[in-house]
Amino acid sequence: DAMVIQNPRYQVTQFGKPVTLSCSQTLNHNVMYWYQQKSSQAPKLLFHYYDKDFNNEADTPDNFQSRRPNTSFCFLDIRSPGLGDTAMYLCATSRVNTGVSNQPQHFGDGTRLSIL
């Protein structure tokens, strides 16, 4: 089945130690999104890629970076994680055609990140 896969499902890392989360998709969607979701809150969009074009949300901390080496893969890098970065990180994909953006987003199961 076509899907969005996130690895790892759980990640524990130390304060200040860089961490990378990965997302892969078999849907061949051109847009990939990264969300941060803290406990009992709605997902918050960090950034997204439209093909190779990177789009950062205005309030995403500089500590968060992303890479999309090809259509199928996208990575979230946290350069120096702080305690406040403990959250679920969700990857989503969508197919957006020029002038038509009505396709739903398809989500992975997320990576639960804990900063100690």
Added chain:
Amino acid sequence: AQSVTQPDIHITVSEGASLELRCNYSYGATPYLFWYVQSPGQGLQLLLKYFSGDTLVQGIKGFEAEFKRSQSSFNLRKPSVHWSDAAEYFCAVGAATDSWGKLQFGAGTQVVVTP
């Protein structure tokens, strides 16, 4: 500015009873509307979507939602809930004019199902 409001943070419902979750939106453009469900520790699963046409849409797991433009609402309903329906439910809105398919999510409604 666009916004999505889910007035109910938490709902408790008995198994077999009906369920209605409220969603109100404020959007200048033509909205695309979605309901997602999230089980503990999981990602978001699409329940249903509304783009245009019939204002009553059917989704998976026996859910339906009705778009009411005059009330700026897109409420989710299920006639008879099952214990497996216990989860967090998110309403989301997208804009037809958004080139990147971005969504605005509501704060979510936690549904608890009692025996």
